[in-house]
Amino acid sequence: VRAVSPAAFATQCDRQSSYDVVLGKPLDDPIGLLAEAIAGRPALIVTTPTVDRQYGQALRDWIAASGVNATVEVVRLGEANKTMETVLQVATAAKRRRLGRRDPLIAFGGGICCDVVTLAATLVRRGSPYICMPTTLLAQIDAGIGLKGGVNFDGCKNFLGCFAPPSNVFIDMDWLRTLPSVEVRSGTAEIIKMALILDAELFEVVTGGWQRLLRTRYTDAEGVGRRVVARSIELMLEELQDNWYEDRSLQRLADFGHTFSARLEELSGYRLRHGLAVAVDMALSTVIASILGMLTHDECEHILAGLELVGLPTFVPWCTAGEMFPAARASARNRGGDLNLVLPTGIGRATFLHHLEDLPLTLLEQAVDRLQRRASERPCAPPRTVVAEPAPLDGITTPASVRSAA
Numbered sequence: 001v002r003a004v005s006p007a008a009f010a011t012q013c014d015r016q017s018s019y020d021v022v023l024g025k026p027l028d029d030p031i032g033l034l035a036e037a038i039a040g041r042p043a044l045i046v047t048t049p050t051v052d053r054q055y056g057q058a059l060r061d062w063i064a065a066s067g068v069n070a071t072v073e074v075v076r077l078g079e080a081n082k083t084m085e086t087v088l089q090v091a092t093a094a095k096r097r098r099l100g101r102r103d104p105l106i107a108f109g110g111g112i113c114c115d116v117v118t119l120a121a122t123l124v125r126r127g128s129p130y131i132c133m134p135t136t137l138l139a140q141i142d143a144g145i146g147l148k149g150g151v152n153f154d155g156c157k158n159f160l161g162c163f164a165p166p167s168n169v170f171i172d173m174d175w176l177r178t179l180p181s182v183e184v185r186s187g188t189a190e191i192i193k194m195a196l197i198l199d200a201e202l203f204e205v206v207t208g209g210w211q212r213l214l215r216t217r218y219t220d221a222e223g224v225g226r227r228v229v230a231r232s233i234e235l236m237l238e239e240l241q242d243n244w245y246e247d248r249s250l251q252r253l254a255d256f257g258h259t260f261s262a263r264l265e266e267l268s269g270y271r272l273r274h275g276l277a278v279a280v281d282m283a284l285s286t287v288i289a290s291i292l293g294m295l296t297h298d299e300c301e302h303i304l305a306g307l308e309l310v311g312l313p314t315f316v317p318w319c320t321a322g323e324m325f326p327a328a329r330a331s332a333r334n335r336g337g338d339l340n341l342v343l344p345t346g347i348g349r350a351t352f353l354h355h356l357e358d359l360p361l362t363l364l365e366q367a368v369d370r371l372q373r374r375a376s377e378r379p380c381a382p383p384r385t386v387v388a389e390p391a392p393l394d395g396i397t398t399p400a401s402v403r404s405a406a
């Protein structure tokens with residue numbers, strides 16, 4: 001503590017932390033890294049009904065074999081109830097379980113489970129340790145490996161949230177084997193996002209090997225899927241590394257596909273999967289870049305064709321200029337007032353459109369119109385089922401209406 005004056009004291013409150021993201025088979029080894037991470041403490045493992053159905057037995061067998069003092073709490077989670085209520089449900093379970101200050105919460109599920117448990121962990125006893133075991137492709141390469149948690153609030157996606165690093169992340173790619181195809185596509189959208197901003201070769205590997213990646217759920221015998229996932233994790237961590245808390249800059253390449261997408265999700269009543277909304281946002285941003293002359297026509301077509309090839313939508317009916325214009329303003333409020341729209345300048349390269357004035361309504365109208373015409377000319381691609389597949393909400397009903405973003 002430094003006395004700045006007799007009546008003022010300056011103190012430093014930095015916190016250093018690091019954690020490992022490990023690809024392996026945590027539930028196959030009763031004395032392995034997962035048991036080490038729990039380190040004899042009581043633990044609360046939060047999972048969802050779908051994951052519990054698929055992997056609950058393996059989890060309970062592991063608990064029994066390892067002798068770890070862990071309780072499993074099954075919570076119904078979907079985008080429509082990614083809310084404070086479910087965070088409080090987790091907190092209630094932690095209290096009931098008598099978790100102490102150093103006892104870990106463990107998220108065993110998709111990105112929503114990771115988001116909710118992360119936020120709950122920051123609140124329980126003012127900050128408890130937590131471990132992520134992400135089970136969807138999207139969570140294994142994005143939502144479950146970073147340090148952000150959050151919930152939707154008052155019609156606004158991720159309005160309440162936190163930055164809190166996990167103590168460990170354990171990933172078993174075999175958990176992907178049971179993913180519905182729409183979830184594989186949704187996760188692939190986030191992989192394509194990283195590829196388009198940073199790694200042209202990754203884009204070609206994913207689009208070129210798509211059929212096999214989809215069929216094997218990224219677990220092909222040749223290890224292509226594993227290399228894609230490992231590379232995506234590496235790219236994501238590298239990208240976040242210098243700006244973990246988003247306090248150094250609010251210009252983030254990883255925000256590619258995340259300017260209009262939250263509004264698309266809200267407008268769909270959360271029926272549109274996160275990655276699919278990101279795909280439409282990427283398509284819109286790509287066409288904007290093309291109109292602005294930052295991207296050649298061929299590059300633009302290559303990106304759109306790549307998205308369509310993996311069955312991702314490049315347009316959805318909720319994507320209107322009238323809705324996307326205020327959506328850009330809502331995103332700017334999250335970025336200190338600047339637009340910071342990420343635009344590809346090639347495959348594997350990107351830049352920012354900094355100011356809201358740089359994105360006039362007429363430009364958005366032109367871009368939306370181009371995507372809409374393109375979609376109507378290609379009635380077969382992408383498959384319509386991508387959006388219409390039964391909403392994976394674990395039985396939760398979609399709210400009848402959604403209000404506009406903050």
Ligand SMILES: NC(=O)c1ccc[n+]([C@@H]2O[C@H](COP(=O)([O-])OP(=O)(O)OC[C@H]3O[C@@H](n4cnc5c(N)ncnc54)[C@H](O)[C@@H]3O)[C@@H](O)[C@H]2O)c1
Pocket residue numbers: 048050051054077078079082109110111112113115135136137138139142143144146147148149150158175176177178179180183186274275392393394
């Ligand atoms: N915190 C972050 O940094 C961050 C980053 C990106 C996305 N997100 C958030 O992540 C969420 C999306 O995550 P998601 O796509 O994983 O959604 P999700 O958690 O809803 O999972 C998708 C569906 O897959 C099911 N599922 C999970 N694992 C399964 C498995 N192994 N086999 C079969 N089914 C399985 C789930 O029950 C669910 O129905 C969004 O809310 C998004 O905002 C957060």
